[in-house]
Structures are given as C-alpha cells and as structure tokens.
Amino acid sequence: MAFQRWQVGLDIQSGHICALAIERRRHGWQLRHWWQQSLPHDTLRNGLLQSSLLLQEMLRRWRQQLPKQFSLRVGLPPQLVLQRTLPLPQTTLREPALNRYVTASARRLFPVDAAALAFDYHSSAADNTLQVTAARRDSVAQWLTPLQQAGLQPDVFELSTLALTQIALRLPLPPQTLLIHPAGEHWFWVLNDSIMLSGAVAGELNQAELEQLFPQADQRLCTSSALLETLQAKPCKPLSLLHYLQPPLPPSDGDFALALGLALRPEDK
Numbered sequence: 001m002a003f004q005r006w007q008v009g010l011d012i013q014s015g016h017i018c019a020l021a022i023e024r025r026r027h028g029w030q031l032r033h034w035w036q037q038s039l040p041h042d043t044l045r046n047g048l049l050q051s052s053l054l055l056q057e058m059l060r061r062w063r064q065q066l067p068k069q070f071s072l073r074v075g076l077p078p079q080l081v082l083q084r085t086l087p088l089p090q091t092t093l094r095e096p097a098l099n100r101y102v103t104a105s106a107r108r109l110f111p112v113d114a115a116a117l118a119f120d121y122h123s124s125a126a127d128n129t130l131q132v133t134a135a136r137r138d139s140v141a142q143w144l145t146p147l148q149q150a151g152l153q154p155d156v157f158e159l160s161t162l163a164l165t166q167i168a169l170r171l172p173l174p175p176q177t178l179l180i181h182p183a184g185e186h187w188f189w190v191l192n193d194s195i196m197l198s199g200a201v202a203g204e205l206n207q208a209e210l211e212q213l214f215p216q217a218d219q220r221l222c223t224s225s226a227l228l229e230t231l232q233a234k235p236c237k238p239l240s241l242l243h244y245l246q247p248p249l250p251p252s253d254g255d256f257a258l259a260l261g262l263a264l265r266p267e268d269k
Helices: 053-063 097-109 137-149 160-170 207-213 225-231 253-264
Strands: 006-013 016-025 028-038 070-076 081-087 117-124 129-136 156-159 177-183 186-193 195-202 219-222
Touching (some): 006 028, 006 253, 016 253, 053 137, 081 097, 097 117, 117 137, 160 195, 177 253, 207 225
Antiparallel strands (some): 006 016, 016 028, 081 129
16 A cells, blocks of 8 residues: 555644544554643634744644654634635636636625635535635734744644534434534534534533524534533544554543544545
8 A cells, every 4th residue: 555644633722732643544544643732721812823932842842753744734713714605607717717716706705805814715516606714814824833833834724613524424423413522712513404514602501502502403422521411412432433543542532523523634636
C-alpha cells in the first residue's frame, strides 16, 4: 500500500486542547497519536485565539511528537464564521472564474468588505448551489500566528460544527437523533432530521431546553459520559469509528469528538 500521511485534527477550546492523528489502513482507520492538555479558560475570547508563552510552548512540544509530514486540520469556532448559500449560474464555471464569481457575490452576501474576508466554498449538486463560508482574514491570522510560531502549518481551517457532522455521518446517526458535544464556550450539536443539520449553542443546556430547541428529536446521544443522566442521552463513543486501536487510549474518548471529525475530513478535490 502506498505511504499514507497522518491526518491530524486539532481542537482548541477555552479550558483544553485536544489533538488526534489517524492513518488509513486496508480495512479502516488506525489511531496513531492523541494528545490532550488543559488551557486557561480565557484562551478563546469571542472565538479569537489568545496567544501566550504557555500555548506556544505546548504547541512546540507537541510538534516534536509528530512526523515530518502530515495533514493538519484546525477547528474554527462558529462565531468567527459566516455561511451563506449562493445559486450557481446557468453557465458552467471552472476555476479561476468560479472564484471570481464568489468574490463578486460576497459584496451582497456578507456585511463585510470582501477584501477583508477569506473564503471557502463547495457545490451542492442536489440544489445547484454553492455553500460559501467566510471568515475575517485578521481573525484567521490571529489563529494562524501561534501555530506557525510552533512550526505548524494547517492545511485546512474547518468550522467545528462541520467536524462533528463528520462523526454523525460515519456513525451513522439514526433518523430523528440528536448528537450533542459540550466543549468550552459552546455546546455543539448535529440533528439527523431528513438531512444532517448542525450548529452550536453558547453556554450549557439542560433537558428542558433540549426538548424546546429540538422537539423532533426522538433520542439523544452525548459524547460526555458525565451528562448522560442529566440529558437523558445515550453514550456516543467517537473512537469506535476507528478500526485499529492500541493502548494507551484516552481516558474519555468523547473529548476527542471534534479532533477526530477534523482528522476524518475528506481531502479537498
């Protein structure tokens, strides 16, 4: 089999940092590496990463545990990202014309100067649209700086809610089921309601609030074993998606849901 690079997901939240590396094998994915550390609770402020000597030193030491080449995917908090749907023109466009079309359309899609935004987009063949994601360049740069100072170069910044969707798609999440992942400033969720809907809620949720927000959900899964009784949820074990596991394993694999979802993200074509 041809050499496979490690696919590494990095999830930074207020209070903790989690990373997980996987490698494709003939019969499934192999867990190659995991790493978890506590962080100050002000590491994220309104979604912006606050660099510090502690964070930089942690990242430098972690970089020494990784191989020379790997694919690094980093999660971005939902409050930094804007998403819009853009109809595709009737005329088929290829790059770079498609990029020019998205950039020109951004002036009416987003309430920010297009020059100040970084874009990503992918097409949806089902309804002939483009899903356009944008983040401010200075916000992305604030995340990128401490990573680069530690010798880390992300291949992708991905919305953290979409990282959890990768887990839901692979479980797969049964119809009318809600998957919940509490992490830092937000609780992330995915609902299989004929299509996979995903998002995040600031702060904590209780059972009554979940019933109010998601009345269509017949059952709940949660990545946190400590909240199963409180939320009347069943356990979700993200690492069950990996075929090859070798101790030592994380004490709580639910902590790594977003990191694993980032690592599992398909390569861009």
